[in-house]
Amino acid sequence: MVNVMDIPEEEYIFPGTRACAGCAMALIYRIALKALGSNTIVTVPASCLTVLHGMQGFCTTKISVYHTPFATTGASASGILASLEDKGLADEITVLAFAGDGGTADIGIQALSGAAERGTNFIYACYDNEAYMNTGVQRSGSTPIGVQTTTTPEGKLVHKKNMPKILEAHGIPYVATANAAYPLDLYEKFKRAKDIKGPKYIHILSPCPPGWGYNPKDTMLIGRLANETGFWPLYEVLDGKFELSNSSKRYLDSSKRKPITDYLKAQKRFKSIDEKIVKTYEKYIDNTWKEIKSRLESS
Template identity: 50%
Template sequence: MTTRILDLPDVSYVLPGNRSCAGCGIGIALRQITAALEGRMVMTVPASCLTVLGGMFPIASVNVPWVNVAFPSTAAAASGIAAGLRATGREGEMTVLAMAGDGGTGDIGIQALSGAAERNEDFIYLCYDNEAYMNTGTQRSGLTPAGARTTTTWAGKRENPKDIPRIMEAHGIPYVASTSAAFPADVYDKVSKARGITGLRYIHMNTPCPSGWGFDPKDTVRLGKLAVDTGLVVLYEVERGVFRLTGRSASLAKSGKPRVPVSEYLATQTRFRGMKPEAIESVQTWVDERWARYVARDAGACD
């Protein structure tokens, strides 16, 4: 099922006047995520940008049940909510959605997430990956890309980001997907599909961040798309172990056309300013190798 952007439901559980930054990718995506679940859901959210978006007591900006939890605990909280709903006979009433940032998922939250995945707990975990600790002032995370300057990597991060979706795949959970906030219909379709699956469903969502990455808020969607066109971000899903590219990444692979060089993408953001040519070359090599693997898997090769 592929939904066209014009066919997305005209409903919003995200209220006007929320506290996200101008151009924040989370706001675009959250509308589709909550719409895909038709509001029949409970979210659990750790300390993150999303906490800020949700509003400050006694005013809330999102019209679905929302349970704030401690930073490392998102997946365990979702496990507890799911267990509590089962124990009280309400598990059919709503989908449990855990939603955390890249640091909350891949760094401090990975232990609880790995435990929940191994137990195949019944919830959707969506990581909005804005590639650093944006809520605390742009410190590097394990998912910050190589070359990015953050407030703890002043000369640019030296390491490539860790591949959390692949780690999640290794847990053998029923559904793993990679999407981008710049593709609302892709987000909507993947959350809709995940909704119909039982067990732990993991969705990784690249989420452009104007303030942390250093670009004009009007360019969020443009940069999100450019990231996909370079192959830095790849749209795909792994359903019960079967991998396939989706949307723009599938078209890109099928077209056989060259991908946009990563240097073009890196040049759009101040966080990559001053990156040395050899560092850019290293990122290009890393992306090329990954892309070749995704294309091969899409064609049926085992990873």
């Protein structure tokens, strides 16, 4: 297990990015780059992460970043890797695709699926702020039920898409969930992914103060509640073997979980939900953990 002293001091993002105060995505990116080091090329589609990098002519990172059209993150990663292979550099340089939930669960899903199926040796990280934030909070396939966005003014009607499961169905060697509020776990997962050959997929919950409607100082608190209520369990699937991460293990016992209302009531995006939606969440969480238990028992 890593501790805070294991995290390298070197920063790969210069201070003063264009991300909002309290942005979890900026923290996730910072930790991921510390885990992967300077021999990394990142490919990024249109998103808040593009904005973080700055206007044309500037770049807030010390590493090479390729800005790719919205739908093409997976395909661009395969292209970068092919070029590195051609130059004999593929073993030295890590290819990291870093996209938002809209760029992953919706418009980029076929390019990602293709890269996973081809066995591209890359890490695909999805920072999931659960909506299209960069363009003013529209719903995505990863927006949870009941959330108010500009395109779901009365609350989204269906649950979020389960992207980690979809990637698992591709039979790739590594799939993990993570959460910006657990940076050591996040660091460890990127480190592990770096040493595995083939496609690796890490799906990270990324609280967003303006999009979720909470005070920027509460990003870690909100992220922790997602785990403590059982809504966002942390786990890894390594070569098909399912393992619950340490920070989520105690929530196998339902009595240890906080009520989901602690999470929902702390964010303005859930302000239109009623008792029926709360019950839907309770059932969703129960089902999620029943499945986790049966996977652990059968492995």
